[in-house]
Amino acid sequence: xAEQKTNAAEPAxxxxxxxxxxxxxxxxKWRLPIIWELSAVESMRYNELRRRLDGITNIMxxxxxxxxxxxxxxIRRELNQIPPHVEYSLSDSCRKLIPALEIINDWxxxxxxxxxxxxxxxxxxxxxxxxxxxxQE
Numbered sequence: 001x002a003e004q005k006t007n008a009a010e011p012a013x014x015x016x017x018x019x020x021x022x023x024x025x026x027x028x029k030w031r032l033p034i035i036w037e038l039s040a041v042e043s044m045r046y047n048e049l050r051r052r053l054d055g056i057t058n059i060m061x062x063x064x065x066x067x068x069x070x071x072x073x074x075i076r077r078e079l080n081q082i083p084p085h086v087e088y089s090l091s092d093s094c095r096k097l098i099p100a101l102e103i104i105n106d107w108x109x110x111x112x113x114x115x116x117x118x119x120x121x122x123x124x125x126x127x128x129x130x131x132x133x134x135x136q137e
Contacts, residue, residue, distance in 0.1 A: 025071045026073070028067075030056055030060055033056075034061070036105075038074065039090060043077065044089070046061070073091055074094065075090070
C-alpha cells in the first residue's frame with residue numbers, strides 16, 4: 001500500500017471555515033464602516049450615511065449597501081413621500097455583530113496615536129449621549 005504524501009503548503013482543512021465566510025461577507029474597505037455608522041442609529045438616509053463616510057463614492061456606497069442587503073445585514077426601506085427617499089438600517093442578524101465590532105474598536109483605539117484616540121473617544125461619548133457631531137460636508 002502506497003503512503004500518501006501531504007503537501008505542507010496545502011491547508012489541512014479544505015472547506016471554508018466560518019471566519020473566512022464571515023469576512024467574505026463583511027470584508028472590503030467600506031462594509032464594516034457602513035455597519036458601524038448604521039449601528040449608532042435606528043435608521044439613516046443615504047446622503048447622511050455618505051456624508052459620514054469620508055472618501056466613499058456614490059458607486060461604492062451603493063454597491064456596498066446592495067451587497068450587505070443581499071446578505072441580509074442591511075434593510076432598505078423606501079418611503080413614499082414627496083420627495084421620495086430611502087432609509088437604511090441594520091437587520092437583527094447584523095446587530096449580533098456589534099459586540100464583536102466594539103471589541104475590534106477598543107483594540108483599534110489602543111493602536112492609534114493619542115490625539116486621534118482622544119477624538120474617537122469624544123465621538124463615542126457624543127454618540128452615547130445622543131449628541132452627534134455635525135456631519136462633514
